[in-house]
Amino acid sequence: MTHSAGSPHPNHKRYFFEKFGLTERLLERCLGQALSAGGDYADLYFESVTATALGVDEQIVKSASQGTSAGCGIRVLSGERTGYAYTDSLSPERVLHAARTAALIASGPAKQPVQGFIETPSANLYPIPLGGFDLDLAARLELILRADRAARAFDPRIVQVRASYSEELRRILIAASDGAFASDTQPLCRLNVFVIASQEAITTKGAAGGGGRAGLEQFTGNKSPEGLAHEAARAAILQLGAIPAPAGEMQVVLGPGWPGILLHEAVGHGLEADFNRKKTSAFTGLIGQPVASPKVTVVDNGTIAGRRGSLNVDDEGSPTQETVLIENGILKGYLSDKLSARLMDMPNTGSGRRESYQSIPMPRMTNTYMLAGEDAPEDILRSVKRGLYAVNFGGGQVDITNGKFVFSASEAYLIEDGKVTAPVRDATLIGNGPEALKYVSMVGNDLKLDEGIGTCGKNGQSVPVGVGMPTIKLDKMTVGGTGR
Amino acid sequence: MPHFPAQSDLTGPELETLAMDVVALAVKAGASDAEVAIREGDEFSVNVRMGQVETLKESGSRGLGLRVFLGKRSASSSTSDLTSDGIRQLVDGALALAKVTEDDPFTGLPEPDEFGCLSGDLHLYSEDVYSLPGPERIEWARRAEAAALAADPRITNSSGGTFDAATGRRVLANSRGFVGGYRTSYAGVSASPLAMDANGQMQRDGWWSSARRLADLESPESVGQEAARRTLRRLGARRVLTQRVPIVFAPEVARSLVGSIFEAVSGDAIWRSASFLAGKLGAAIAVPGITIIDDHTMLLPTGVGGFGTSPFDGEGLPTRRTVVIENGILRSYLLNAYTARKLGMKSTHNASRGLAGTPGIGCGNLFLQPGTLTPEQIIAEVSAGLYVTSLMGFGVNIVTGDYSRGATGLWIENGQLTHAVEEITIAGNLAEMLRNVTAIGNDLVFRGAVASPTLRIDGMTIAGA
Numbered sequence: 001m002t003h004s005a006g007s008p009h010p011n012h013k014r015y016f017f018e019k020f021g022l023t024e025r026l027l028e029r030c031l032g033q034a035l036s037a038g039g040d041y042a043d044l045y046f047e048s049v050t051a052t053a054l055g056v057d058e059q060i061v062k063s064a065s066q067g068t069s070a071g072c073g074i075r076v077l078s079g080e081r082t083g084y085a086y087t088d089s090l091s092p093e094r095v096l097h098a099a100r101t102a103a104l105i106a107s108g109p110a111k112q113p114v115q116g117f118i119e120t121p122s123a124n125l126y127p128i129p130l131g132g133f134d135l136d137l138a139a140r141l142e143l144i145l146r147a148d149r150a151a152r153a154f155d156p157r158i159v160q161v162r163a164s165y166s167e168e169l170r171r172i173l174i175a176a177s178d179g180a181f182a183s184d185t186q187p188l189c190r191l192n193v194f195v196i197a198s199q200e201a202i203t204t205k206g207a208a209g210g211g212g213r214a215g216l217e218q219f220t221g222n223k224s225p226e227g228l229a230h231e232a233a234r235a236a237i238l239q240l241g242a243i244p245a246p247a248g249e250m251q252v253v254l255g256p257g258w259p260g261i262l263l264h265e266a267v268g269h270g271l272e273a274d275f276n277r278k279k280t281s282a283f284t285g286l287i288g289q290p291v292a293s294p295k296v297t298v299v300d301n302g303t304i305a306g307r308r309g310s311l312n313v314d315d316e317g318s319p320t321q322e323t324v325l326i327e328n329g330i331l332k333g334y335l336s337d338k339l340s341a342r343l344m345d346m347p348n349t350g351s352g353r354r355e356s357y358q359s360i361p362m363p364r365m366t367n368t369y370m371l372a373g374e375d376a377p378e379d380i381l382r383s384v385k386r387g388l389y390a391v392n393f394g395g396g397q398v399d400i401t402n403g404k405f406v407f408s409a410s411e412a413y414l415i416e417d418g419k420v421t422a423p424v425r426d427a428t429l430i431g432n433g434p435e436a437l438k439y440v441s442m443v444g445n446d447l448k449l450d451e452g453i454g455t456c457g458k459n460g461q462s463v464p465v466g467v468g469m470p471t472i473k474l475d476k477m478t479v480g481g482t483g484r
Numbered sequence: 485m486p487h488f489p490a491q492s493d494l495t496g497p498e499l500e501t502l503a504m505d506v507v508a509l510a511v512k513a514g515a516s517d518a519e520v521a522i523r524e525g526d527e528f529s530v531n532v533r534m535g536q537v538e539t540l541k542e543s544g545s546r547g548l549g550l551r552v553f554l555g556k557r558s559a560s561s562s563t564s565d566l567t568s569d570g571i572r573q574l575v576d577g578a579l580a581l582a583k584v585t586e587d588d589p590f591t592g593l594p595e596p597d598e599f600g601c602l603s604g605d606l607h608l609y610s611e612d613v614y615s616l617p618g619p620e621r622i623e624w625a626r627r628a629e630a631a632a633l634a635a636d637p638r639i640t641n642s643s644g645g646t647f648d649a650a651t652g653r654r655v656l657a658n659s660r661g662f663v664g665g666y667r668t669s670y671a672g673v674s675a676s677p678l679a680m681d682a683n684g685q686m687q688r689d690g691w692w693s694s695a696r697r698l699a700d701l702e703s704p705e706s707v708g709q710e711a712a713r714r715t716l717r718r719l720g721a722r723r724v725l726t727q728r729v730p731i732v733f734a735p736e737v738a739r740s741l742v743g744s745i746f747e748a749v750s751g752d753a754i755w756r757s758a759s760f761l762a763g764k765l766g767a768a769i770a771v772p773g774i775t776i777i778d779d780h781t782m783l784l785p786t787g788v789g790g791f792g793t794s795p796f797d798g799e800g801l802p803t804r805r806t807v808v809i810e811n812g813i814l815r816s817y818l819l820n821a822y823t824a825r826k827l828g829m830k831s832t833h834n835a836s837r838g839l840a841g842t843p844g845i846g847c848g849n850l851f852l853q854p855g856t857l858t859p860e861q862i863i864a865e866v867s868a869g870l871y872v873t874s875l876m877g878f879g880v881n882i883v884t885g886d887y888s889r890g891a892t893g894l895w896i897e898n899g900q901l902t903h904a905v906e907e908i909t910i911a912g913n914l915a916e917m918l919r920n921v922t923a924i925g926n927d928l929v930f931r932g933a934v935a936s937p938t939l940r941i942d943g944m945t946i947a948g949a
Binding site for chain 1 (some may be wrong): 533536537538539540541542543544545546547549558559560561562563564565570573577578581582584585586587588591618641643678685686687688718721726756757758760762839840841842876877878879881883884886888889890892906907908909910911912913944945946947948949
């Protein structure tokens, strides 16, 4: 084993070596077994996760739970083929057995992994403040109790409040037949508030949340328990007076921050390299072509300290980076992992991620956002004669192949003669990925990243992600309401 | 390729003993009540793309979850480490957590006289799902994809064909004397082809067959051909104008409406008043033709248990058949022990239990009873409207009933299916949609635990060009 100079935290590795009795010799033997029937590449992915959750409901601390899981996934690549096996027992026999199972994907003479691992130098984006099982539960309970009190005090029409806190510490160790070796300890926490408001016959809900790869000190300002509680309560109260959303094509202004989910659905997934390698994406073959207005530049950046979507290394042990996806409207690049980088002869962008040791890694987003433009947000709104101003969203979805995507507005308003007027009820917005961003005519100077609530699903695997955007104006987009 | 049999160290009875041992350990350590769930599973999956194996996965895992009570306080913990050290940490951790929770007068296990287990074999497990040798499993996936690729020259690409098999075991035990366990099995085959039209526009769709018994799977060829048919009919899709027309939901999307009704009658949403159906028990909430039943005891016509069939629920109560909506009248919510106490009612034996956390509400085989019309008859009655074949997004608000989702399908003109439609939304409100169901098909088929025949709903808005 060689360490690059100044490697910041070799103790991630020590955790596995000491707790589970791993040795470099065992890792080499497993990789040898994995390549015993040939293959181009093999890797071992050890994972140990501890998770804790606390909930206040009806002013009572009703729930508390914790979980631990550990396991190892073994992958063998042979051409375009992937063999995969995993075990939740880290005993040498079980790991070696899994390696032999994964090896069956190849059929040829045994190959030798390179001797000696080289540790990936990695960033330190989330100094580890969280404590696993030694954590201070009282401080965490205080967060949700404060949120509960603040939401109830916001307005007498708030009739139900539920606040929850969850936290996990994920330790990973990756060793590969090409000599790559990486380890990391990844904290992730989140505070959520959910409320019900009621007035006469009308009942509505509101929700807000925030978090990231940082300690409790992050829960201040907008992300303080009071800030999140007020946000959830305000949204629910607002919906009590909402009118039906309009239906049809119109000008749409999206507020800053979480509405960046537009980018995640409209372009992000379509630019993941696996879909483009297989030519199943609506963006296939469009590199160098205009796919957005010249005002649009979109990046995916896994290196922002403390963000929910950030990682020191991806789940193949490669360093994460900032990748330009769209620059001034021109499609620049895809998000790739080791397999797609090799098969497509393109750089690895450090985007190989997986949900757990039971999952095969694939190209995924980290934090995806649009860079700020020059327009003042109030000028953007003032420029719209009739349209929709959407500032908060639920989930979204995309059909990679035909490019059609949806995202559902949970807080939106009519714009009439340049003024924001009546709040409207929930409505889904729909568009076509390679076309939608061509209608971006104004880009605000107010870039904001979301509060740390995003979870992205692909092929049944969920991973935490971030999004961001300044205020933008789309000259046309279809709004799926029921009104005129 | 040799087949490695699934790894399993403990038999079913041994796992039940382990569960009871952990319950006893928790009680000995101070818990006033305890409940243990164990889940064990093995999976095999292969994806073949353009005739070549793309991914091959084979593995197994298990986990144990513990819920403890200290009077009216409770907490839970889960682990994948079933060694004695791991179990000790699990018990200590759960009890330590319970001490930070507060009294909730409605918490607790069900009463001892409520527990039970359906007798007789529900046929949830069949060994044959793993009976195919490795090369033949790959061959099933290859055949499904090949049938799709061969169906039409416009099918030019593919996301692949798959074959999956899985077995699982669930065990539940508690300190009030319940212990039970059962095994389940699953096999599935699917195809997901891409078609391209003359303008270079691509479309993808897919089809699948799944069953508890390998012998009940449809042939890979029929799955591939149906996947191709569904993909080809998307070609040439265009938008339609914003308008209000009748919408005909194909069974594979109508079932998602039944799923939304499930969420709306779930006890957790009801006691919080977080459902548009809260407080509506006994009221006419739908047209008289609508009857929705949740049946955990059902055997399919093949004699095999449905995907929602099980001998006991997540809290150890014997499963049953519950009429949720009868001729348009809301007859029952779906409740577990906790939500029943909150509402002053009895559990409907609908508890669901993961490893971690408190029990939720789960449905069994949940279905809308079929009517008499064929889907063709329903479409033939529509002069202008939309036949919806897939839905996108999460735009269903159970609290308000507001419904707005992306849709694709086929345009209906003078009772005939014409061109494909995409990039539109359909919107309405579930409370109104239930009252505007104007036709119910006779085509109820269980492709999963939740099923519906074809439905026609009037009064919804299409947003398009």
